[in-house]
Amino acid sequence: MRAIRGTLAAGLVAGALPAGADGLPGLRITASPGQERLLFDHGRDACETWDIPDTPTRAFRDASGTIHVFQSHHRARALAGPDFASLRHSCRVAFEGAGRDDPASFDNRSWIASTFTPDGRTVHAVVHDEYRGHETGACAPDEADACWYNTLTAAISHDGGETFRPAEPRLLAALPLRAERTRGLRAGLFEPTNIVAVTGGFAMMANVVAPAPWPSGNCLLRTDDLADAARWRGWADGAYRVRFEDPYRADLDPGAHLCEPIDPAALPWPVTSLTRHEGSGLWIATMKGRRADKAGTERTGVFFSTSPDLIHWQGPALLLEAPLMGSGTPCAPERPIGYPALIDPASPDRNFTGVGDRPLLTFVRARLDGCAVGPDRDIIAVPVEIGVR
Numbered sequence: 001m002r003a004i005r006g007t008l009a010a011g012l013v014a015g016a017l018p019a020g021a022d023g024l025p026g027l028r029i030t031a032s033p034g035q036e037r038l039l040f041d042h043g044r045d046a047c048e049t050w051d052i053p054d055t056p057t058r059a060f061r062d063a064s065g066t067i068h069v070f071q072s073h074h075r076a077r078a079l080a081g082p083d084f085a086s087l088r089h090s091c092r093v094a095f096e097g098a099g100r101d102d103p104a105s106f107d108n109r110s111w112i113a114s115t116f117t118p119d120g121r122t123v124h125a126v127v128h129d130e131y132r133g134h135e136t137g138a139c140a141p142d143e144a145d146a147c148w149y150n151t152l153t154a155a156i157s158h159d160g161g162e163t164f165r166p167a168e169p170r171l172l173a174a175l176p177l178r179a180e181r182t183r184g185l186r187a188g189l190f191e192p193t194n195i196v197a198v199t200g201g202f203a204m205m206a207n208v209v210a211p212a213p214w215p216s217g218n219c220l221l222r223t224d225d226l227a228d229a230a231r232w233r234g235w236a237d238g239a240y241r242v243r244f245e246d247p248y249r250a251d252l253d254p255g256a257h258l259c260e261p262i263d264p265a266a267l268p269w270p271v272t273s274l275t276r277h278e279g280s281g282l283w284i285a286t287m288k289g290r291r292a293d294k295a296g297t298e299r300t301g302v303f304f305s306t307s308p309d310l311i312h313w314q315g316p317a318l319l320l321e322a323p324l325m326g327s328g329t330p331c332a333p334e335r336p337i338g339y340p341a342l343i344d345p346a347s348p349d350r351n352f353t354g355v356g357d358r359p360l361l362t363f364v365r366a367r368l369d370g371c372a373v374g375p376d377r378d379i380i381a382v383p384v385e386i387g388v389r
Contacts, residue, residue, distance in 0.1 A: 002168065002300045003292055012267065018286065023267040023317060023387075024304075024305070024314050024315050024317050024321070025290035025306075025314055025387045025389070026134075026306055026314075026388065026389060027277060027280060027282055027284070027306055027386060027387070027388065027389065028297060028386070028387040029284075029304060029317075029319050029384055029385070029386050029387075030384060030385045030387075031149075031302075031319055031361055031382050031383070031384045032382060032383045032384065032385070033233060033320060034382050034383045035382065036104070036352070036380050037319025037380070037381050038378060038379070038380060038381075039043040039069075039079070039084070039087060039378075039381050040053055040071070040074045040079060040087075040089060040378055040379035042082040042150055042375065042378055043376070045089040046092035046375075047077065047089070047277065047334075048075075049375050050073055050075075050234075050341045050369065050375050051072075051073065051075070051091075051242055051302060051375075052064075052072075052073050052075060052375045052377050053071045053072065053073075053111050053339070053364045053378070053379045054071075054072060054073045054074075054111065054279040054339075054364075054377075055070070055072065055111055055191075056071065056117050056193075056194075056272045056273050056339040056340065056341035056362070056363075057069060057071050057273075057339075057341040057354050057362040057379070058070045058071065058113050058114055058194050058341075058384075059115075059343060059351075060115075060116070060117045060120075060123065060177050060350055060351050060352070061120060061217055061333075062117070062120040062121070062123075062160035062161060062184070062349045063119065063120030063121050063160055064120070064160070065082065066080055066081065066082060066160075067080065067081055067082070067083065067084065067087070067257045068115075068160075068161045069087060070082050070094075070115055070125075071114045071339075071362075071364075071379060072111070072112065074096065074097060074109040074111050074130075075092045075093050075096050075275050076092060076093065076095040076096065076108055076111070076112045076164070077089065077090055077091065077092065077094060078090055078094055078161065083345060084360070084381070085345075086366050089138075092162075094112070094157075094162065094163055094164055095110070095112055095125070095127075095155060095163070096110070096162035097109055097110025097127070097153070098130065099208060100316070101132070101136040101177035102131075103149050104178075104248040105179070106151050106170055106171050107129070107153075107166065107170070107354065108129050108130055108131040108132070108175070109130045109131075110127045110128070110129045110130075110153065110155075111125055111127065111128040111129075111130075112125050112126075112127060112155065112164065113125075113127060113128040113152075113191065113192045113262060114126035114192045114193065114194050114195045114204060114352050115161070115194075115195070115199075115242070115351070116194075116195040116226060116328070117160075117350060117351065118151065118226075118350075119273055120160055121158065121160050121348060122156065122157070122158055122228070123156070123160065123161045123164070123193070124154070124156055124167075124226040125150055125154070125155040125156065125157070125164055126153075126155075126172060126192045126195065126204065126219075127152065127153040127154065127155050127172075128152065128153065128190065128192065129148075129150065129152065129205055130148065131147075131148070131149040131150070131151075131179060131188045131311035132144065132147065132148055132152055133146075133147025133148070133149070133179065134146070134147045134148075137162075138179075138251075139183070140142045143263070144269055145185060146183060146184050146185065147179070147183065147187040148185075148186040148187070149172040149175075149179035149187060149188050149225050150186070150187070150189055150190050150209075151171065151172075151173065151175075151183060151188055151189060152171075152172040152173040152174070152189050152192055152206060153166065153167075153170045153171055153172055153228035153229070154166070154167035154169070154170060154171075154172050155167055155243070156227075163377070164353075165320050166294040167227075167229055167385070169228070169229050169230050170229065170232075171229065171230075171244070171246055171346060172229040172232055172244065173206065173219075173221065173232060173234070173244040174189065174244060174245075174246065174247060175187060175188055175208075175247065175254075175258070176245065176247050176252035176253065176254045176256070176257035176258060177191065177210075177211070177212060177247055177252075177254060178248060181211075182211055184211075185209070185211060185362055186209060186288060187209050187210060187211060187348050188205045188208075188209060189207070189208055189219065189257070190206065190208075190209060191206065191207050191270050191272065192204045192205070192206040192221075193206070193271050193272065193273055193274045193285075194206050194273055194275075194341070194351070194352075194353075195226070196274050196276065196283075196309075196351075196353045197349075197351065197353055198222075200223065200224070201222055201223065201224045202223050202224075202226055202229040202368050203216050203220065203221065203222045203223075203274075203310060204220075204221055204274070205219060205221070205262070205271045205274060205285075206218070206219050206221060207219070207270035207271070208258070208259055208261070210254070210258060212252045214255075214258055215258065215259075215260065215261050216255050216261065217259075217261025217262065217267070218258070218261055218262045218263075218264075218267045218270065218271050219234050219235065219259030219260075219261070219262070219266050220234070220235040220262045220311065221234050221235070221240075221242045221259075221312060222235075223234065225298065230244075232244060234259035234260075234261055235259055235262065235311070236258070236259055237260065241260050242256075242257060242258065243257065243277045244257065245257060245337075247378055257333075260355065262310075262311060262313070263305075263307075263311070263312065263313040264312035265315075266305045266307075266314055266315045267285060267287065267305055267313055267315075268287075268289060268291075268316065269287040269288060269289040269303070270287065271285045271286070271287055272286050272288065272339060272340050272341055273285070273340065273342055273343075274286060274353075275342045275352075275353060275354065275359070275377050276309070276345075276353060276354050276355070277354075277355055277356075278354050278355065278356055279357060279386070279388050280388045281308065281357070282306045282307065282308060283306065283307045283308070283309075283310055284304055284305075284306055284355070285304060285305045285306075285307070285313065285315075286302060286303070286304050286319070286336055286340045286341055286342055286344055286361075287302070287303050287305070287316060287340070288300075288301070288302055288303070288325075288337070288339075288340055289301075289303045289316065290324065291303075291316075295304050298323050298325060299318055299321055299339075300320060300321065300322065300327075301319070301320050301321040301322040302318075302320040302322065302337075302343075302354050302361065302363065303315065303316035303317060303318055303319060304316060304317060304319045305317070319361065319384070320340075320341075320361060320363075320382065322336075322337045322363075323335065323337065324336050325364070325366055325373050326336060326338065326373075328373065330370035331368075332366075332368055332371055332372060332373050334368065335365055335366070335368075336365070336366055336368075336373065337363045337364060337365045337366075337380075338363065339363055339364045340361060340362070340363045341361070341362050341363070342355055342360070342361055342362075342384070343355070343356075343359060343360055343362060344356050344359035344360070345359075345360065346358075349361075350366065355386065356382065356386075357385060357386050357387070358384070358385055358386070359384060359386070360381040360382065360383060360384065361381070361382045361384050362379060362380065363379075363380055363385075364377050364378070364379055364380070364383045364384075365377065365378050365379075366378050
């Protein structure tokens, strides 16, 4: 297999311009929720009850031009078709973790969370791997968060994304702490964004949740070789200097193996997608969040921030107002949403890194089971318009 190598360079810089009510310096983004379309209908398309959309949209074109969308549960199935208007959900399982009870295996419940293909045949995937100790007896059954230990691992496909297997090496990134040292809270590296190509290299973000006193927040990772998971590095002290090691092979110094959170004021919530606006050269990060407006009214929904270089950010600004999944209230709000992502079906990029002025905002919308968010979830696409200010 040919290695994919390079070096990471900064993106183009766009000049600072006045911000609008629905924009930031440089960009204005307006959603058209009245024109939404349905990409996946759980009642119509699901192959089993928990065949659900459980990540943001991740898409690529294979060598034949077929689009594959992975937005699945831990039993990974894809939508595929010649274009986004013709996607069909397959019941064939493309990937599933072994579900082992050992956190040191890094092979527990596994979600394909990011994909990238250089040629449409070999597809690299970053996997969100969950060890859930409350299901193995390590914690009480009602203490799910107390025994939740998350890592990022790697998988690979040699048939254009039809099937994936664990890559070697498997471990991509973990906290420099073993699961037993994080007991009492949900901890680890979660929800990696899509992988984006930058000059000579590749980058993504992941959300780090670490026990005090160590920092938590969005970690920026880069690599020059997608074929070797051990080559990913995290940003800290002005460089990609954080090397991710296996905490079960050695006792590690957390201070030397943890990322520095990227611009927490502008990226206050986990980033769910990274795209680059072709007209301005600015990177756009989507997030779901809640904050008070100038009048003190709490607004919830999809927010975005922008950056010239993935390191320095401005925002956030509200893109689409909506109730949120995971609201933390006794009864979830009606028809809550989650997992937002920007994607442009017209992009010529095989991995949909870039967006033009009229991309789609995709997200998952749930129908409640009583007061809880259950498996009945659909994938919605809403047109948006991006203007350069």
